[in-house]
Amino acid sequence: xxxxxxxxxxxxxxxxxxxxxxxxxxxxxxxxxxxxxxxxxxxxxxxxxxxxxxxxxxxxxxxxxxxxxxxxxxxxxxxxxxxxxxxxxxxxxxxxxxxxxxxxxxxxxxxxxxxxxxxxxxxxxxxxxxxxxxxxxxxxxxxxxxxxxxxxxxxxxxxxxxxxxxxxxxxxxxxxxxxxxxxxxxxxxxxxxxxxxxxxxxxxxxxxxxxxxxxxxxxxxxxxxxxxxxxxxxxxxxxxxxxxxxxxxxxxxxxxxxxxxxxxxxxxxxxxxxxxxxxxxxxxxxxxxxxxxxxxxxxxxxxxxxxxxxxxxxxxxxxxxxxxxxxxxxxxxxxxxxxxxxxxxxxxxxxxxxxxxxxxxxxxxxxxxxxxxxxxxxxxxxxxxxxxxxxxxxxxxxxxxxxx
Amino acid sequence: xxxxxxxxxxxxxxxxxxxxxxxxxxxxxxxxxxxxxxxxxxxxxxxxxxxxxxxxxxxxxxxxxxxxxxxxxxxxxxxxxxxxxxxxxxxxxxxx
Numbered sequence: 001x002x003x004x005x006x007x008x009x010x011x012x013x014x015x016x017x018x019x020x021x022x023x024x025x026x027x028x029x030x031x032x033x034x035x036x037x038x039x040x041x042x043x044x045x046x047x048x049x050x051x052x053x054x055x056x057x058x059x060x061x062x063x064x065x066x067x068x069x070x071x072x073x074x075x076x077x078x079x080x081x082x083x084x085x086x087x088x089x090x091x092x093x094x095x096x097x098x099x100x101x102x103x104x105x106x107x108x109x110x111x112x113x114x115x116x117x118x119x120x121x122x123x124x125x126x127x128x129x130x131x132x133x134x135x136x137x138x139x140x141x142x143x144x145x146x147x148x149x150x151x152x153x154x155x156x157x158x159x160x161x162x163x164x165x166x167x168x169x170x171x172x173x174x175x176x177x178x179x180x181x182x183x184x185x186x187x188x189x190x191x192x193x194x195x196x197x198x199x200x201x202x203x204x205x206x207x208x209x210x211x212x213x214x215x216x217x218x219x220x221x222x223x224x225x226x227x228x229x230x231x232x233x234x235x236x237x238x239x240x241x242x243x244x245x246x247x248x249x250x251x252x253x254x255x256x257x258x259x260x261x262x263x264x265x266x267x268x269x270x271x272x273x274x275x276x277x278x279x280x281x282x283x284x285x286x287x288x289x290x291x292x293x294x295x296x297x298x299x300x301x302x303x304x305x306x307x308x309x310x311x312x313x314x315x316x317x318x319x320x321x322x323x324x325x326x327x328x329x330x331x332x333x334x335x336x337x338x339x340x341x342x343x344x345x346x347x348x349x350x351x352x353x354x355x356x357x358x359x360x361x362x363x364x365x366x367x368x369x370x371x372x373x374x375x376x377x378x379x380x381x382x383x384x385x386x387x388x389x390x391x392x393x394x395x396x397x398x399x400x401x402x403x404x
Numbered sequence: 405x406x407x408x409x410x411x412x413x414x415x416x417x418x419x420x421x422x423x424x425x426x427x428x429x430x431x432x433x434x435x436x437x438x439x440x441x442x443x444x445x446x447x448x449x450x451x452x453x454x455x456x457x458x459x460x461x462x463x464x465x466x467x468x469x470x471x472x473x474x475x476x477x478x479x480x481x482x483x484x485x486x487x488x489x490x491x492x493x494x495x496x497x498x499x500x
Contacts, residue, residue, distance in 0.1 A: 045462060205446060205462050263443050 003251075004176045005402065007244040008087025008232030010079035011342050012189075013329045014050035014225050018082055022329075023346045026354035027375045031328045033211050033223050033358075038193045046207045049193055050225030050330025068135055069144075070109035075228035075335075076141030076189030077148070084149065084185065087232035088244060091149055100153035100181045101142045102172040103230075104164030104188035106334030107197065108138030114194035141228075145185055153181050159334065162294070163255075164188055165229075166337030166387035166395035170253035172233055173397075182238060187338035189228025198224070204263075206298050212331070213358045214295035214324035215302050215366040222296040225330020229338035231345070248348045249400040251382070252281020258392025265301055265388055270294075270308035273394035277384055278312075281398040285313050288320055288398075289380030290353050292344040294388045295324020296331055305386065306366040321378060323371040327357040337387040341397055344385040348401040353378050410482070411475050417455050418471060421448050434470040452478060459488040 011018060014032025015025035025032065032050045041047045052075065057066055060078050069077070080101075091099065112135040119125040134140065139157035146155045154175055158167040165188025172186035192198075201207050201224060208221035239246055254276025258269030278285065293305055310317045325343045332339050347353050352375050359372040382400045389395075411431070419426040422438055435445050445468075449460055452474065458481045460468075468474045481488055 203446070203450065205465060209462070261441065261443075264441065 002177050002179065003236035003249060004173050004233055005236050005239050005249050006231050006233055006247040006345050007239050008083035008089070009229070009247060009342055009345060010082030010086060011227070011229045011339065012052055012055060012075040012079050013227035013229070013339055014052055015328050017052065017055055019086065019342065019346070022342065023350070025328060026325060026343055026346070027350070027352055029328070029355045029357050029374055031211070031357045032225070033330060036193065039195050041198065044198055045202050046209045048211060048223055050223055051193060052226050067131055070112045070135045070140065071191035071226070072105060072107065072109060072111070072189050072228070073135070073140040073144060075191060075226070076103060076187070076230065077144050079187060079189065079228040079230040080141070080145045080185050083230045083232045089183065089232055091151070095183055096150045096152055098153045098182040099151035100172070100175065100184050101145045101151055101155045102168045102184055102186045103139070103142045103157045104159070104166070104168035104334050104337060105138045105141065105157060105190055106159060106161050106164050107190060107192055109136030109140065110197050111191050111194040112136045114196040117196065141189055151185070160393045160395070161389035161391055162331070162333055162336050163387040163389035163393050163395040164334035164337065165341070166385065166397055167255065169231070169337060169341055169397055170255065170395055173250045173253055176233060176235060183232065183234040185230055186233055187228065187230035188335040189338070190333045190335040191226045192224050192333055193226055208297065211358050212297045212327045213360060214293065214297040214327055214356050215306070215363055215368070215370045216360045217363040218360055219297040219299070219302065219363070221298055222326070222331045225326070225332040227329065227332050227339060228335050229342040231341070246402045246404065248345045248402050250397065251400045252277040252279070252283060252398030253396070254278070254280055255395045258394070260392050262392070263390055265304045266392065267304050267307045267311060269392055269394050270305060270386070270388050271311040273396040274308065274312045274384060274386065277396035277398040281400070283382050283398055283400070286316050286319070287382045288313070288384060289378055290344070290347060290383035291320055291322045292340045292383065292385040293322050293324045294386040295326055295356065297324070297326065301388065302363065303365040305388070306368045309368050318369055320369060321353050321371050321376060322368045323354055323356040325354050327359070337385065337395065337397070340385045344383050344399055348380060348383055348399055351377065351379060351401070353380070410479050413455060414452065414471060414475050414478060417451050418448070421451055429471060431472045431475070432470060436469070456482065458482065461487065
């Protein structure tokens, strides 16, 4: 069976607009959560988010191109460019033929739609630029990146709420492993900071009025974040042949459905996806030293996820370090799996586990080893990254450390 | 506004939501006894917000698990309008 490795990483996030800055913040436990600046949030029940800052679209795209790019697409394309440059890959005709782009997004171009509907319904304007449909489509990032680099293999977008990017990355991994693709650009991006969407989240009563404190006794909900992360993924043989730097091996992918409830997560479904990811990667539970948790800081998720981790790792649970980096980059919804995979891959690469920031006191219902507030050096052979979506759709990726 | 009126209106909202007679809704009726899960509960609170023109803060929602607790919460919010989150007068377009 073909082995698959990560050779390029790109990130745009609230804690850094490239992979180096992102890792510097993660390893320092620096949070990007702060007051919302992109709109007036004073009338909402929450005023904080993890916004991308100092991102100048004009520095990345010319004016004509920018007209066609929702912020979610800007983040995805910029992250993809960084990952591709970072990987040092040179696309040949053969590679383009079996090269694909597989992305995840929950909301797609929600900001574009929000702007259109405001002009239509609130301002009564009847004339609109003919950009809303191609700007708004969820597959925009996959399409733009495939066009930019001439990649003509399997290319598509998955949308499974907060598991979108993990489903996308898992599919890219399997398509390379089974020989359909030789190389993939894969990840996810999201731009949820528009008024209509924030209002919709407000009604769910799961967003914290304060900050994101995963696994803490006094946690008060999630904090929405924006950004994107992308990877270059290829076969181990191909990476070795061209002398590429390998960040980590992607070894396993597991998915499941709770078949239970739209918003109440289930231990069994989450545990099943984790078990399947380990089985798929032929990884024993005792090989796993780190779990990058879904860890939204909602009451329901964190107790459920802690129980699921204990169910999967049994008596080895106390040897598994767990953190939720959402405490720093926020919950980026359809991009969460990608940004958290970047955190996981970089953690394996540096052998340093990023912490759960904003942590106060462990909830006794979350009986796991949480890495709190400060990064922890560790010797970790394998790690998993969890995503559990509204709708009960779970996707877990398993990575193995690669030390040349 | 008398307590009876608020109670009656709350009971009407519950009955309409569950599509049952108002006689089936008592003060000690709980969300749980009506088979309402957390998501149903959020929708019912939304109906109550519409009925009374109020905004129920998140921490108040946690203490509303029965008809009596809802009546108590609604009366408190009506008497303390300043504690309600403000309803925006118009949506705000994003800057991008």
